[in-house]
Amino acid sequence: MDLMKIKDPSFLKGLSNKQLEHLSQDIRQFLIEKLSFTGGHIGPNLGVVELTIALHKCFDSPKDKILWDVGHQSYVHKILTGRADQFDTLRQYKGLCGFPKMVESEHDVWETGHSSTSLSAAMGMAIARDLKKEKSHVIPVIGDGALTGGMALEALNHIGHEQKNMIVILNDNEMSIAPNVGALHNVLGKLRTAGKYQWAKDELELLLKKIPAVGGKLASTAERLKDSLKYLFVSGMFFEEMGFTYLGPVDGHNFESLFENLSYAKKTEGPVLLHVITKKGKGYRPAENDTTGTWHGTGPYKIETGDFVKPVSTAPAWSQLVSETVRKLAREDDRIVAITPAMPVGSKLEGFASEFPERMYDVGIAEQHAATMAAGLATQNMKPFLAIYSTFLQRAYDQVVHDICRQNLNVFIGIDRAGLVGADGETHQGVFDIAFLRHVPNLVLMMPKDENEGQHMVNTAIKYNDGPIALRFPRGNGIGVPMDEKLHEIPIGTWEVLKNGKDAAILTFGTTIPMALKAAAILEKQGYSIKVINARFIKPLDEKMLLTLLNENMPILTIEEAVLQGGFGSSVLEFTHQSGFHHVEIDMMGIPDHFIEHGSVDKLLEEIGMTTGHVVDRLNNFVRKKQKRA
């Protein structure tokens, strides 16, 4: 059918299973085609085609509330709620968001991006419904990977206790973003393996053969019984223990089973967990065959071959550079242990993992545990490398403060995807880390100007033994500079003068350095001499160099691809005023006080007012004023 004509999901009510199967095919074809141009989360969405259709047929959205945990699997939902015509703009500036978004549709009742939030939100909605004495269903859809997140477990515990009506759909595809980790996964694995009734039957026969005469060594018999019978009762036991009615596992690509179980769930009092087995990437061979998570989210690809259409960069990817440098150093320092919360691929830790399998821990989606486990390692004189995205480090803020920094432990935090990330949008922008880290005592925070300095900073972090140290680096690739063979350490708290000048100074670091240098060159032609400083240590500041600038009463422009409020610029201001230099002109450029949506990083920077042109204008202001005064 013509997906473009869909206005809302009501048309589903009249369709037969056969027709729904055709619709599923149409949607798959649509997704495979559209995403081949735009890129996006192809794997997760191909996996939930039937499930999404079934949910929208069985329930009445938006009266019934469907919550998409993480939200990257909401494309089918977007198609069924009238947004097929916007898929050409998916994840592009001012285009369709890759995650649920309330302004796009009344059917998007909860916005996601970070994982494991849907159960808590659903609980809030269920409480509200009951207080208002309304009748409706609340249906969070959560993946097996997201279920290992602490807040999801907190919510399970509370929902089970309160016994509110709620239908939790466990979308179990055996794979979160990378292959799953954790005991919970083992539980799910057991449930997944076979239909439980057949199993029950076999086990029951076994049991009958084994039952001893009553009396005798009952205790040990009970123990043995427990082992042999375990699998009979294990089905859903974890969830039943938490207070849920467990249904499933059901085939998530079979409409008949889905409808049967969903209608049973609708009639059940109290919280229900419906365990649905789906296949990530279903219907597109390259994505179906993916075992590493490569097809979780992709750029554009060629449909026939599954080859990725990538702008070729000869410069190393930042994640790769950092992880591979850690790997190199791990050959000499056996205290190094790498930790990732479910991002071994994104953090490019595959090489490290294959060389040092016993020193690599993927803890699943569990940022808090990852950070504090790193602290535990550090108490034993190990050197943990916590590889984590800026936006996900937000989850571990308290653990960074209370466990790592308060105890002043030698943890090396590699903050990946720092700064604007582009297409993933406002839930994923790595723009807060400076503001939420720089006030934490004991922490060193740095950012390199290029990949060569980046490798030396990794070395610096590994060699540093005076407490926690964090290296932030951007998404994407380096800039292609020559790489030194031999690593050295960069003295903590030292900046670097990249270009001398006497009319004004730019203090900046990382991705915004090229812009600063370009602006300085333009101003040079206009007759102004601008100093450009690589402020590679965000904390501690290079107080000596800064004092020199202040003593010269040089106007200063700070630039950061991070929130202005409480950021690097404000740190420079604090130092300036605390040192008694109240008269120095300081201007700050950075990300303003609102959330930044999706779009290419260049577009976003333009919107924010962070371009070479803007830098030139801001500096012009300064130097003209200075001339006037002079």
Added chain:
Amino acid sequence: MDLMKIKDPSFLKGLSNKQLEHLSQDIRQFLIEKLSFTGGHIGPNLGVVELTIALHKCFDSPKDKILWDVGHQSYVHKILTGRADQFDTLRQYKGLCGFPKMVESEHDVWETGHSSTSLSAAMGMAIARDLKKEKSHVIPVIGDGALTGGMALEALNHIGHEQKNMIVILNDNEMSIAPNVGALHNVLGKLRTAGKYQWAKDELELLLKKIPAVGGKLASTAERLKDSLKYLFVSGMFFEEMGFTYLGPVDGHNFESLFENLSYAKKTEGPVLLHVITKKGKGYRPAENDTTGTWHGTGPYKIETGDFVKPVSTAPAWSQLVSETVRKLAREDDRIVAITPAMPVGSKLEGFASEFPERMYDVGIAEQHAATMAAGLATQNMKPFLAIYSTFLQRAYDQVVHDICRQNLNVFIGIDRAGLVGADGETHQGVFDIAFLRHVPNLVLMMPKDENEGQHMVNTAIKYNDGPIALRFPRGNGIGVPMDEKLHEIPIGTWEVLKNGKDAAILTFGTTIPMALKAAAILEKQGYSIKVINARFIKPLDEKMLLTLLNENMPILTIEEAVLQGGFGSSVLEFTHQSGFHHVEIDMMGIPDHFIEHGSVDKLLEEIGMTTGHVVDRLNNFVRKKQKRA
């Protein structure tokens, strides 16, 4: 025995159970006496006397690592590791810390304060041990309450998966800080009820009677079997499902059972969970009989009667004021729902709970879930009041950013214990909230000058419908001002001139206002006229009033009982420079960039340099300079 003579726990090895029982009595008496003068966490410590002795007898600390989750139950451990002589200084300035502290003893291998961190830390230690090929035990001791914290559940999941050797002691006293909440508690309840083997026996008999002929309706039989047999297998099933060997439940006050189980645990491969039942407050009647959590942590008390020796304050406690004002407003606004993560007593929500039981949710130790559940409620046009301590709000930073503020939802966050908290020390100081909140878009953040303004701010927050709003208020009592009968709203982003002046201005809020007024009065006598402004909105600033000051080129001193870095003062600096007022002298007073230990708030402020005298000095600097220039 003379507890003062204990140097380390090695003496325990030679003692008989009888002697250990005498020692237990001595320790209980010691604690009851000492804490009657100093106050402290009496309930938790009386509950773990035998358990702590047993652990130190069975294991070799510090080679074997005992980790105290939360850590307020570590007093017995401190006595056994040679610190009895310091109990007169417990929780006092430069005295014995109320929590484990590495600088105090090599036996304190992990510092705690916030709950649920011990399992992750233990996992780090276990990994380190195995990589170093050392032989030792890692023994985290975690309460039933702390186990509901998401990071503990993340850790359980990972530990179960990795199968490292570790002995988790579940110290189950049926009560965390307030009575426990959650499905997990129900599971523990089942385990607690009876010895499992007797149960197994009964159930097995029942089973044999019920077993049907093989064949027939096996599926439904299996279902029934499941129900009847559930309790046989439920014992420890939750933990066994997670990959642990479950032992217990054992009586935590019986040395024989403790030793039996601990030695079994020592021999067991892989992670073990030993379920120990203890009685909080054991051995001291008033604490034993406590059902509400009053005896969890106390000030000084009279031993005979159990009466608390409290300096009587006629001013209302801040928590009481805020919660009771919310309660009053809840009578008119049925959208108000109160949420607490395990602190109904501390947050003084008992009154609200008894009047509106269906609108009060204690979610257990689960700050992340609490915050996002509040967000879920707000999506449904409810008005959630999230009562949370400043230090524990750190746990929900990402939820505040990603779920509450990004979606701009009407959540009212009551930030209790903001500022220095005193005796609980560095893990509990509420000094980071301004720095970690003010850079989050959409959030309004305020702090009242007194309890009367406090009640109007609560009203303001409840009436506010443009997004999230947070009210921070200190530990302890108000200052005893008259209270208005009728509540009004305070216009968002407006400050208040408390005293006019023309030589300099102080911008401050909350607890530091009296100090500012005193300093101004002193300077008045010296002939200087100081303006004092109640900067009650930390965000947004009162830009209009600030611009007036800036236009007058008046020197400004900002004062905040919070970290300076990225705090309120830096916010004033940012605005000043962004508005082009580069020449205004601004000085900032606040908490410097290191963690602040325990002690009375007055002592701590003195140490930091935040007293009336310091304010006078800092202002004198300004006004003298100004005169010179004039």
